[in-house]
Amino acid sequence: MMDTLSAIQDQKLIAIIRNLPPADVLKVSKALRDGGVRIIEITMNSPKALTVIEELTSELGDDIIVGAGTVLDPETARAAILAGAKFILSPTVNLETIKCTKRYGALSIPGAFTPTEILTAFEHGADIVKVFPASLGSDYIKDILGPLSQIPLLPTGGVNLGNIQSFIRAGAIGCGIGGSLVNSEEPVTEKYLAGLTDKAEQFISVVRNL
Numbered sequence: 001m002m003d004t005l006s007a008i009q010d011q012k013l014i015a016i017i018r019n020l021p022p023a024d025v026l027k028v029s030k031a032l033r034d035g036g037v038r039i040i041e042i043t044m045n046s047p048k049a050l051t052v053i054e055e056l057t058s059e060l061g062d063d064i065i066v067g068a069g070t071v072l073d074p075e076t077a078r079a080a081i082l083a084g085a086k087f088i089l090s091p092t093v094n095l096e097t098i099k100c101t102k103r104y105g106a107l108s109i110p111g112a113f114t115p116t117e118i119l120t121a122f123e124h125g126a127d128i129v130k131v132f133p134a135s136l137g138s139d140y141i142k143d144i145l146g147p148l149s150q151i152p153l154l155p156t157g158g159v160n161l162g163n164i165q166s167f168i169r170a171g172a173i174g175c176g177i178g179g180s181l182v183n184s185e186e187p188v189t190e191k192y193l194a195g196l197t198d199k200a201e202q203f204i205s206v207v208r209n210l
Helices: 002-011 022-034 049-060 074-083 095-103 115-123 138-145 164-169 190-208
Strands: 013-017 039-043 065-069 087-089 107-109 129-131 153-155 175-177
Touching: 002 013, 002 039, 002 065, 002 107, 013 022, 013 190, 022 039, 022 049, 022 190, 039 049, 049 065, 049 074, 065 074, 074 087, 074 095, 095 107, 115 129, 129 138, 138 153, 138 164, 153 175, 164 175, 164 190
Parallel strands: 013 039, 013 175, 039 065, 065 087, 087 107, 129 153
Antiparallel strands: none
């Protein structure tokens, strides 16, 4: 688990894959890996999410760290961890999900928004708290970290190439990157995959140059 936490601290971004056809996820994940992205979240509301997590862990487990996102309850957390997920992300604070995630030795990243929710999540065992949505911008992260500087925050929702540096500079441990990196609306062609690798390299370059 420490390895996962250290990797997130080092990499500073988690690529979120949502609603891709299962047959495309491995290709997309390889393209992200080739661009330097090492941490990938598969959302549980995606088709055949558990099968996809198993496949990625089996095929790319030495190269990337795979986690599960949009986890709403402890049963889903357990199933995802047994499929190979090393971290569990949620959009909300569900205390039983945090407890189950920790019981099975995975990294817990619940989603919260207000200072009260953020502190509650952390006090109940969250390793990192996902600030969702991050649409209030980096100043909000800076304001939260004023009184709650001990809590690692991961802004997610609305983070892109143009603003990721400001979130990291504000004190975030990293950011969750969704549609601004992996756009599930686009067909997965060779051209798309090459462009995705380029985009991944840009994100990595931006967070490295801080």
